[in-house]
Amino acid sequence: MEFEEERALLIRSLKKYGISDKVLSAMEEVPRHFFIPQSESGRAYVDTPLPIGNSQTISAPHMVAIMCNLLELEEGQHVLEIGTGSGYNAAVMSRLVGDSGRIYSIERIEELAIFAQKNLKRAGCSNVEVLRDDGSSGYPLKAPYDRICVTASAPETPLALIEQLKTGGIMVIPEGGSYQQLFAIKKNEDGSIVKKKWGDVFFVPLIGKYGFKN
Ligand code: SAH
Numbered sequence: 001m002e003f004e005e006e007r008a009l010l011i012r013s014l015k016k017y018g019i020s021d022k023v024l025s026a027m028e029e030v031p032r033h034f035f036i037p038q039s040e041s042g043r044a045y046v047d048t049p050l051p052i053g054n055s056q057t058i059s060a061p062h063m064v065a066i067m068c069n070l071l072e073l074e075e076g077q078h079v080l081e082i083g084t085g086s087g088y089n090a091a092v093m094s095r096l097v098g099d100s101g102r103i104y105s106i107e108r109i110e111e112l113a114i115f116a117q118k119n120l121k122r123a124g125c126s127n128v129e130v131l132r133d134d135g136s137s138g139y140p141l142k143a144p145y146d147r148i149c150v151t152a153s154a155p156e157t158p159l160a161l162i163e164q165l166k167t168g169g170i171m172v173i174p175e176g177g178s179y180q181q182l183f184a185i186k187k188n189e190d191g192s193i194v195k196k197k198w199g200d201v202f203f204v205p206l207i208g209k210y211g212f213k214n
Pocket of ligand 1: 059083084086136204
């Protein structure tokens with residue numbers, strides 16, 4: 001396989017973030033160079049975000065690893081992702097939930113939704129459904145979800161997303177404008193939430209009804 005050595009080296013370098021072996025092996029199985037424009041393929045296995053067009057980026061590998069780790073994904077789970085982008089994060093999550101699981105991923109920019117669909121198909125991810133819409137109010141049709149992963153920064157926690165999370169479920173979300181932090185939010189049996197801060201991050205903005213205005 002192409003870039004196999006570069007990929008293995010990159011994945012090994014992510015261990016310092018305390019990422020589980022499960023997440024690291026899922027990342028080892030997903031060819032990141034399938035998810036970036038041809039012109040950037042030389043940098044596919046450098047731990048950096050890369051441009052994917054329409055002023056958007058594919059997240060850095062360590063950020064995907066950290067988000068997937070915080071999500072504690074398990075086989076068979078149903079996951080909602082807001083911000084498909086290239087489809088790479090969806091592909092890694094797709095490996096973690098396996099064939100019995102499902103990823104619903106929403107992207108507001110049509111060109112990127114099409115790009116992601118093509119990339120996911122090439123990577124053999126048949127349990128991912130990409131939808132073109134404003135995901136800031138979630139996707140009530142398939143709710144509730146075991147996990148929700150937001151990959152664009154929200155001005156505040158969108159309440160609709162908390163409502164669409166199962167009890168015992170986990171949502172990972174970056175929040176803030178020019179200064180952002182990543183949170184893992186757990187929903188308790190009584191519907192209350194526990195919000196834990198991971199640290200400072202930088203994501204593109206979540207744009208939409210419950211996001212920033214365009
Ligand atoms: N997870 C992506 C990274 C995406 S960058 C990857 O692995 O490549 C964030 C994406 O969120 C961008 O593509 C942006 O267009 C999208 N986005 C921003 N606001 C959105 C919204 N309200 N609904 C759906 N997608 C949104």
